[in-house]
Amino acid sequence: MSTSLNSKYAALQFKNRLYYLLLAAGGLVLLAALYSVHMMESHGHIITGMNNQIVWGVPHVFAIFLIVAASGVLNVASIGSVFGKAIYKARAPLASLLSIAMLAGGLAVLMLDLGRPDRFMLPAFNFNVTSVFAWNVVLYSGLFGLVVAYLWTMMEKRMNVWTKSVGLAVFAWRFILTTGTGLIFAFLTARQAYGSAILPPMFIVLSFAWGMAVFHMVQTVMYAWNDKVLDPAIMERKKHLLGVFVLASLYMVAVYHMTNLYFAHKTGFEHFILKDGGVYPTLFWWGYVVLGNIVPLILIYLPGLGSKISALAASLTVVLGGFAFLYVFIIGGQAYPLDIFPGFQVSSTFGDGQIASYTPSVYEILLGLGGLAIAFIITTVSVRVLNFMPHDKPYIAD
Amino acid sequence: MNLMSDQSLRISSPVVLLQMIVRGYLRMDLKVIIRALLVMCLLVLCMPSVWAAQDTPYKLDIGRGGQCVRDPVWMRKNHMHLLIHQRDEVVHKGIRDDKISLKNCIECHASTKDDSVIAREDSFCVACHRYEAVKIDCFECHSGTRKSVWLQRNAK
Amino acid sequence: MNDIHNQRRSFLKTSLGVAAVTVAPGLLLFDVAHGKSEAVSSKVRWGMLIDTTNCADGCHDCVTACNKENGLSGGLAPTDSQWIRKIEIKDVSAGRSFALPMMCQHCEEPPCVDVCPTGASFKRADGIVLVDKHRCIGCRYCMMACPYKARSFVHEPLHNQNPDVPRGKGTVESCTLCVHRIDAGKQPACAEACPNKSILFGDLNDRNSEIAKKLRTVASVQVRSDLGLNPGIHYQGI
Structure with a gap:
């Protein structure tokens, strides 16, 4: 009796230590990120790889991934509260938590990358109604508030009656929010890479896949940590849902590139991104298409693969593919020269007619990782302190 | 040996205290927590000014000086x-x-x-x-x- | 009343004293500029007509003048600000090449103003597109939106700026059409510096102005006019 208790206690102690170790690791990354913010504050953006041609760099890749995934992860909650599926309902609190955590991380990166981060409150007082950035300030903070309210209605028994209506509001809000994120690029008429009406829906579908993948990774870790086993039937369903989202997002991305290829004034850009652009085609084909789509689809749909590991690996590859996609989309899109004089060959001292070069510095990478660290810390602390573990009733398909 | 009771009664470190609060063994008054947080925030806010402010004012170099707008x-x-x-x-x-x-x-x-x-x-x-x-x-x-x-x- | 008189008297006294002290050999140091107490009006729309046929190959006088006037370093690194640049253009099929200065086009419908979250990017009543650096948070969305790549971001801390042209780290900037000179009744530095007088500056709304008259008589285009932004800068000979 005593020995078994002792060994149980030892295991508990080990987990406690591991937990604080993980937290410390997250804190360390965050600290490093704050240090690089301090460096960027005192030296200016000169110490990053960003310049007057590539104005948005790696921090924006991290920020946009986190924000888009934050909206997509709520899909799990919406399927539960809006469409009434029990297994998703049980996961709505965890999904909401992840959404808040990633939103906080993404927004922090976005704010800290500003040239004047000390003025981050300024858009609240000088609101330009025509700016999609300004709308997004409202959309992001609104989602934050709504999801907190949503969590409250779920976790406080007396508020349960409101869960469905708040859930519906969250459902609508996050659609608008991801539309807003897509519009940031869709409104850039002059740039060949952007300025397309397909971008908002594309971002919505991408958000489903990325959010689902992140959710799945966190859930798997939580079950393993608590020595619990996820019902294989549930696992199977979620895995296939991820597969559908991955396929749908691949379809959207394909349509985006196909339409661009068809427009004569955009073919040059497409050739650059898909074929001649060096690091960008490599990242696009190997990083996004193969690692981010083909591999997870094989892992999901090939029969005979162990469900647990393959689902986790598929999620991980989807996330990595997401980063590759955004790197190509954001940075590759700016690297291709802006066509100021269509039909002419141009050159100047300001990079006209030339492919812009970009090498991210350690500072901006650290800043981006800091966003992940914020999301990680919020999630880790919350799942330990509060009850976010999904509680499944014996599973019946509904 | 009753391991659990032995462990849970001894508050040996702040970490343990925190764990106990988190797990609900100990309850803190919310009002007390909020008050403590407020006081801490105030203290933190005051810190930069304490560092930056100096005791003796410097003598001002007013340049050519004069008065053109108001006194x-x-x-x-x-x-x-x-x-x-x-x-x-x-x-x-x-x-x-x-x-x-x-x-x-x-x-x-x-x-x-x-x-x-x-x-x-x-x-x-x-x-x-x-x-x-x-x-x-x-x-x-x-x-x-x-x-x-x-x-x-x-x-x- | 008396009080005001006294104040005025002491002000006059000091300024006279100051003026006396600062008249260094042949130089009036205390510049008594003429203040403008009236707001700029939309009756005026400042613009330029640039004759590219006259823009000499290899001449960078407008760029140099701009850098000097606005206190830019003149560096050509990708992180250095360039408010005006010469673009060498080659028409491959026709085998023709020419050059022109490119800067902020001071659009009537500026995309940078539309996208700016804080309203720091704005268009003055007289058509000059500016950045209010007090409000700019350095998000660089305007740089993404500008079809002419006219804007630069200040990547480093700056020192010794021109007192008339405040610029600083972490904010976006671009050609101001030398707004400080325009407000003092002068024309932009580049227009003044062009050795061939290829940059004609004036009020597009005044039918009797030289620029309006010339726009009526010569064929000119606006760059990327397909975007419908109606830039204030017109080019001749593209």
Whole structure:
């Protein structure tokens, strides 16, 4: 009796230590990120790889991934509260938590990358109604508030009656929010890479896949940590849902590139991104298409693969593919020269007619990782302190 | 040996205390927590000013000095309102009032020694702002040097 | 009343004294500029007509003048600000090449103003597109939106700026059409510096102005006019 208790206690102690170790690791990354913010504050953006041609760099890749995934992860909650599926309902609190955590991380990166981060409150007082950035300030903070309210209605028994209506509001809000994120690029008429009406829906579908993948990774870790086993039937369903989202997002991305290829004034850009652009085609084909789509689809749909590991690996590859996609989309899109004089060959001292070069510095990478660290810390602390573990009733398909 | 009771009763470290609070063994009054947080926030907010403020005010180098807008007491209290109002008038509407303009302030108040309102500890803007521990944000963009001298220096 | 008189008297005294002290050999240091107490009006729309046929190959006088006037370093690194640049253009099929200066086009419908979250990017009533650096948070969205790549971001802390042209780290900037000179009744530095007088500056709304007359008589285009932004800068000979 005593020995078994002792060994149980030892295991508990080990987990406690591991937990604080993980937290410390997250804190360390965050600290490093704050240090690089301090460096960027005192030296200016000169110490990053960003310049007057590539104005948005790696921090924006991290920020946009986190924000888009934050909206997509709520899909799990919406399927539960809006469409009434029990297994998703049980996961709505965890999904909401992840959404808040990633939103906080993404927004922090976005704010800290500003040239004047000390003025981050300024858009609240000088609101330009025509700016999609300004709308997004409202959309992001609104989602934050709504999801907190949503969590409250779920976790406080007396508020349960409101869960469905708040859930519906969250459902609508996050659609608008991801539309807003897509519009940031869709409104850039002059740039060949952007300025397309397909971008908002594309971002919505991408958000489903990325959010689902992140959710799945966190859930798997939580079950393993608590020595619990996820019902294989549930696992199977979620895995296939991820597969559908991955396929749908691949379809959207394909349509985006196909339409661009068809427009004569955009073919040059497409050739650059898909074929001649060096690091960008490599990242696009190997990083996004193969690692981010083909591999997870094989892992999901090939029969005979162990469900647990393959689902986790598929999620991980989807996330990595997401980063590759955004790197190509954001940075590759700016690297291709802006066509100021269509039909002419141009050159100047300001990079006209030339492919812009970009090498991210350690500072901006650290800043981006800091966003992940914020999301990680919020999630880790919350799942330990509060009850976010999904509680499944014996599973019946509904 | 009853391991659990043995462990849970001894609060050996802050970490354990925190764990116990988190797991619900101990309950803290929410009001107490909020009050404690507020006090801590206040303390943290005060810290920079405690560091920055100095005991003895520097003697001000008022440059050529003189009075053209309002008396010094009024100006000491209100110059920032004038400057903020004026900056919007100039930048957005192009109303360039000679008298109430940062450039004009500097023209007279820059030190006669180094032609600047910010170069030294006792320069016109720095001395007061340091004493009051208020960060000036003007001179990251604006020149603190008298225009006439800047022109001379940059003519070559 | 008396009080005001006294104040005025002491002001006059000091300024006279100041003027006396600062009249260095042949140089009036205390510049008594003329203040403008009226707001700019939309009756005026400032613009330029640039004759590219006259823009000499290899001449960078407008760029140099701009750098000097606005206190730019003149560096050509990708992180350095360039408010005006010469673009060498080659028409491959026709075998023709020419050059022109490119800067902020001061659009009537500026995309940078539309996208700016804080309203720091704005268009003055007289058509000049500016950045209010007091409000700019340095998000660089305007740089993404500008079809002419006219804007630069200040990547480093700056020192010794021109007192008339405040610029600073972490904010976006671009050609101001030398707004400080325009407000003082002068024309932009580049227009003044062009040795061939290829840059004609004036009020597009005044039918009797030289620029309006010339726009009526010569064929000119606006760059990327397909975007419908109606830039204030017109080019001749593209």
